[in-house]
Amino acid sequence: MKLLGFSEEFIPSKVLAVAKNYRAHVAEMGGTVPSEPQFFLKPPSSLLEDGGTMILPTCSGKVEHEVELAVVIGRRCHRLSDEEEAWSAILGYSVIVDVTARDLQAEARREGMPWTVAKGFDTFAPFGPCLTPAEELDPRCLAIWLTVNNQLRQTGSTADMVFSVPRLLIAISHVMTLEPMDVIATGTPEGVGPLEAGDQVEAGIEGIGTLRFLVARE
Ligand code: MG
Secondary structure, three states: OOOOOOOOOOOOOOOOEOOEHEEEEEEHHHOOOOOOEEEEEEOOHHHOOOEEEEOOOOOOOOOOOEEEEEEEOOOOOOOOOOHHHHHEEEEEEEEEEEEEEHHHHHHHHHOOOOOOOHHHOOOOOOEEEEEEEEHHHOOOOEEEEEOOEEEEEEEHHHHHHHHOOHHHHHHOOOOOEOOOOOEEEOOOOOOOOEOOHHHHHHHHEOEEEEEEEEEEEE
C-alpha cells in the first residue's frame, strides 16, 4: 500500500490492535475493563489504502467498523523503560479502522480460540489518509469519529483511552520488538456497528484527516 508522504511501498512488519481501551466501548460489548493492556495482531495483508474497497467475506454475516487512532513506530524498540522513551519512538499518527467479523469473533470466544480469523481478512484494516508527524500532533485529546453513508456512527475523544499511547507502547515492547513502520491501532470508542455492501465510510481524527473507503461483497 502507499501512504501519503512516503514514496516507497509501506509494508510494516506487523499491525497490532488494542482491545477494550475505551470504557464506553467495553460497556457496549458487555465486557470488563482490563487491568493491563490487551492486544492482538492483524496481518499486514489486512491493510487497505485510503480510497480503497473493503471486501466483506462470504463466511461472515456480521462485519463491523471500529475507528481507531493509529500510531506508527519510528525506530526499533525493545522493552521501552518509560513514557519519555515511548513518546520518542513514535514516527507519527494516522487513522485506522479495525474491521471485525463480529459473528466469527463471538464464535471464537465461545470456543476459546484466538480472534485471528475475525480480524484478519484482506482489506480489514483501512488505513490513512496520511501520516501526521509525531512532533506536529499531541494525540492525548483528539476528536475521533466515523460515518457510514454520511450518518454519524462513532464519535469520541482519544482523551477517553483507558491506557495512554505511551503505556500501550511500553506494554507491547515488553512482549515483542517494535520495528520502524509497525502500526498500532489503539482501540475504538463506542458506536461500533455493521457494514453492508455499497456503504461509503468516512473515518476521521482531529489534526490528521479523513480516511475514506467503500464496502463491497466478495
Ligand atoms: Mg479494535
